[in-house]
Amino acid sequence: MIHGFSIVWSERALLLSGLANTAILSAVAAIASLLLGFALTPALMSRKRAVSRVARALVDGMRCVPFLLFAYIVYYGFPSFGVRLDNWSAGLVALTIYNAAYMAEILRGAWSSMPREPIEAGVAFGFSDVRLFRRIILPPLLLSAGPVIGNQMIQIIKDSAFLTIIALPELTHAASSIQSRYYVPFAAFITAVALYWGLCLVIEAGVNLIGQLAEARR
Amino acid sequence: MTGGDIAAFAQGALVTVTLSLAGILLGLPIGLGLALIQWARVPIVARLVALYVSVLRATPLVTLLLLLFFALPNVGVPIDPYSAAILALVMNTSAFNCEIWRSALMNFPKDQYEAAQSVGMRAEQRFRRIVLPQIVRVSLPGLVNEMSLLIKVTPVLAVVGVVDITRAAVRIGAETYEPLPPFLIAVALYAPLVFALVSLQRWIERRQAAAEAAA
Numbered sequence: 001m002i003h004g005f006s007i008v009w010s011e012r013a014l015l016l017s018g019l020a021n022t023a024i025l026s027a028v029a030a031i032a033s034l035l036l037g038f039a040l041t042p043a044l045m046s047r048k049r050a051v052s053r054v055a056r057a058l059v060d061g062m063r064c065v066p067f068l069l070f071a072y073i074v075y076y077g078f079p080s081f082g083v084r085l086d087n088w089s090a091g092l093v094a095l096t097i098y099n100a101a102y103m104a105e106i107l108r109g110a111w112s113s114m115p116r117e118p119i120e121a122g123v124a125f126g127f128s129d130v131r132l133f134r135r136i137i138l139p140p141l142l143l144s145a146g147p148v149i150g151n152q153m154i155q156i157i158k159d160s161a162f163l164t165i166i167a168l169p170e171l172t173h174a175a176s177s178i179q180s181r182y183y184v185p186f187a188a189f190i191t192a193v194a195l196y197w198g199l200c201l202v203i204e205a206g207v208n209l210i211g212q213l214a215e216a217r218r
Numbered sequence: 219m220t221g222g223d224i225a226a227f228a229q230g231a232l233v234t235v236t237l238s239l240a241g242i243l244l245g246l247p248i249g250l251g252l253a254l255i256q257w258a259r260v261p262i263v264a265r266l267v268a269l270y271v272s273v274l275r276a277t278p279l280v281t282l283l284l285l286l287f288f289a290l291p292n293v294g295v296p297i298d299p300y301s302a303a304i305l306a307l308v309m310n311t312s313a314f315n316c317e318i319w320r321s322a323l324m325n326f327p328k329d330q331y332e333a334a335q336s337v338g339m340r341a342e343q344r345f346r347r348i349v350l351p352q353i354v355r356v357s358l359p360g361l362v363n364e365m366s367l368l369i370k371v372t373p374v375l376a377v378v379g380v381v382d383i384t385r386a387a388v389r390i391g392a393e394t395y396e397p398l399p400p401f402l403i404a405v406a407l408y409a410p411l412v413f414a415l416v417s418l419q420r421w422i423e424r425r426q427a428a429a430e431a432a433a
Contacts, residue, residue: 064409064416068373069384069401076391077398154276161278162374172281185288193277193285200276 004187011178018174019195025170026157026199029095033156034149036096037103044108055104062101068162070098075166091163099156106152110145111137143214150207154200161196171195223390223400230386231407237300237382238369238411241307245368246361248308249315256316257323267316274313279371282306287378303375311368318360322353359423366415369408383407 008015043055062070074097075090085093114137122136142149164173175192179185252271256264274282283306290297297305326349334344373384387404391397 060413060416061409064412065405066370066373066384066408066412068371069387069404069408072384072388073398073401073405077401080396080398158276158278161280164280165377172278172284175281176284179284179288183292185285185292189281189285189289192281193273196278196281197273197276 004182004184005191007182007184008178008187008191011182014174014178015171015191015195018169018171018192019199021169022157022160022171022196023199025091025095025160025163025168026153029092029099029160030153030156032092032096033099033103036100037107040100040104041107041111044104045111059101059104062098063105065098067094067098067159068165070094071162071166087163087166087168090166091160091168095156095159095163098159099152102152102155103149106145106148107141110141110148114140114144143210143217146210146214147207150203150210153203157196157199157203223386226386226390227383227403227407230381230383233380234369234372234382234384234408235411237303237307237375237380238365238372240304241311241368241372242365244304244308245311245315248312250319252312252316253319253323256320271313271316274309275317277310279306279310280374280377282310283374283378299375299379302378303380307368307372307375310371311364314364314367315361318357318364319353321360322356323349325356326353355426359419359426362415362419362422366412366419369411369415373408 040055040059043051044059046052046055071091071094074094075085075087078085078090118136118140119132122132127136160170161172163170164176167173171192175188179188182188252267255267258264283302286306286309287297287299287302290302330348330352331344334348339347372382376382376385376388379385383404387400388397390400394400
């Protein structure tokens, strides 16, 4: 057992680069899917029935597909349409599009439960659409949706582990390669689990911080 | 698509459904048991359960599955892919179920429990007749949501050699050099399963909201 951990320690550079890749992949996908979610949310809430129906079908449809299968389709299936992506771009595209559907739904929920008064007051004060969104809607929206967005970020980190199947060198892939080279499965994977746990604790701490901010603003 | 491919998909669907059901049926009571340990504040054990839930909720299913599948034989516990798959699913889902049950237990009105005590109900009766029916009602939407999440992570089980829908699709794609059609068929098999659960969850929520509005 000790022997296993000493091997993992000697391969720490590989594990840490896996951890860094997981963190980068998750962070980029989280930001991109949040932005894409913001673009989708108005369509979900559109008064035009046709627009909101199509957006709803896209979002609900995406949420019914397993992520791993979606990643397979992006990586192995898209070349059939002439879109050939390497494993990094395929992983990022899959993570982003998949989670954008969840982000859109989260933002829609937070948006529709927002009090109407500040928005109407903003309109009355003559805020343009963009400024209304940026100054009046966005700050309380992000604060109130913070915890759920944090949960979704943890989900993104966990989804990113699935990308080991398309040979993306993330944390699980690094642990896997150490285990197959030295046959130290317990030490390799338990270390990976501990690192995932650490990442999630960081996100939870961030969410708590946002919660305190929101509390202070009230 | 040959007849053999259709049979492979049917077989895979059976495996996916069986494993999901096993995960759901074992995960529900285990999650409840873990939540009860935390609710009763059993010394030390409750702390361990909290740690278990925190770690398991952060662990990707692939990583957990690989850990179980490769490390258990290493310590002298031989395990086949299917048992490893069920064990990983149950460990994963029970952590999430525990949180759902626990929040229902924490919000359970204490006065009802005390009333049951004062009319002389035994602990087991109090739980079975007063607490359980109400926490089941409160937890149901969350639990059904967790079931739909569980089905969505089952494709990962193919990584250790479980021949489910995903594995069947990968194999057929590799044989025909046309990966897209089998993957789309796989999506068409998973989506209704997940959609049925999502609809069930919405229906339960609507019904409960209506019942509350009427009360």
